[in-house]
Amino acid sequence: MTTAVVSRRRVMSAGLGSVAAVLAGCSGDSGPVRRLRLATGPEGGPYNAFGKALAQAVAASGRRLEIVPVSTAASVNNLRKLDDGSVELALSMADVAEDAVLGRESFSRPAAVTALARVYVNYTHLLVPADGPVRSVKDLAGRRVAAGAAGSGVQVVAGRLLTAAGLTGGPSPAHERQLGLAASAKALREGSVDALFWSGGVPTPALSELARELPLRFLPLDGSVGALRERYGPVYTAVTLPAGVYGLAEPVGTIGVGNYLLARDDVPADDVRDLLQVVFDRWRELLREVTAGARLEPRFAISTGGVPLHSGAVDYYRSVYG
Structure with missing residues (x-):
């Protein structure tokens, strides 16, 4: 077993042992x-905002570490860049990260991907004009759907939901359009699509703005959680869009998907420990523009499912758990 693939049980049960040495390695800023x-992710999106905030936090920490955010199409694109070595770190939705580790669907072979932390949860949004006829996923049959940009995690979860509803084939499939968030909101506003899928924090500012301009209906999706979990495992969970957000009069059940901060397994363990120290020191600032009310705690962060923890992350969490 490689040092990167260390079970969470060992992380939880390990003693302080070499904690002093680990922490000393974080403070020896020479070289x-x-x-x-x-x-x-794309400019203006939550991943891009998180990446820029992280780069600023690391720069302000005084550590001899520089984070360089790279704009991309998001999750699928990010995992491919991580695998081919054009980046050392990436953000991704949990379902796409597990696909990469398993070499399934968008990935032709397993990728050498490790997790540093589960940083927050995405909420799946499916919204339609409030005065329209669409009240469920099945009502999207034959209709135009903004289903996320090519290479994004939104596109993955939207496609899986449409497949589960029988709308990716047959006599009357939904007509998926590959659009990013800004283009999707514009298309729904103008009536060139009938529905919009999004996966992100709550509230997502672009959708809050759209809801002020156009009466919207947010469709419940929590009924699909069981089917998705049966096919893809526990990366999907039932969550709730709370009343009040986007002007909702009552809560709406939907699907939650974790977001992971990932690294190539050859990133030095010292760099990972330094980075995680900053993440946990500054998580409030990092998540402020991404999702409201979220907390980042080690017992949450360590839950990365089928994606193994990097050895440097293991060292860091040992120092936290004691």
Whole structure:
């Protein structure tokens, strides 16, 4: 077993042991600055905002570490860049990260991907005009759907939901359009699509703005959680869009998907420990523009499912758990 693939049980049960040495390694800021490229997402999106905030937090920490955010199409694109070595770090939705580790669907072979932390949860949004006829996923039959940009995690979860509803084939499939969030909101506003899928924090500012301009209906999706979990495992959970957000009069059940901060397994363990120290020191600032009310705690962060923890992450969490 490689040092990267260390079970969470060992992490939880390990003693302080070499904690002093680990922490000392984080403070010995001599030598050249270590530069790590971070695949984020499109400009204006939550991954991009998180990446820029992380780069600023690391720069302000005084550590000899530099994070360079790289704009991308998001999750699928990010995992491919991580695998081919064009970046050292990446953000991704949990379902796409597990696909990469398993070499399934968008990935032709397993990728050498490790997790540093589960940083927050995405909420799946499916919204339609409030005065329209669409009240469920099945009502999207034959209709135009903004289903996320090519290479994004939104596109993955939207496609899986449409497949589960029988709308990716047959006599009347949904007509998927590959659009990013800004283009999707514009298309729904103008009536060139009938529905919009999004996966992100709550509230997502672009959708809050759209809801102020156009009366919207947010469709419940929690009834599909069981089917998705049966096919893809526990990366999907039932969550709730709370009343009040986007002007909702009552809560709406939907699907939650974790977001992981990932690294190539050859990133030095010292760099990972330094980075995680900053993440946990500054998590409030990092999540402020991404999702409201979220907390980042080690017992949450360590839950990365089928994606193994990097050896440097294991060291860091040992120091936290004691």
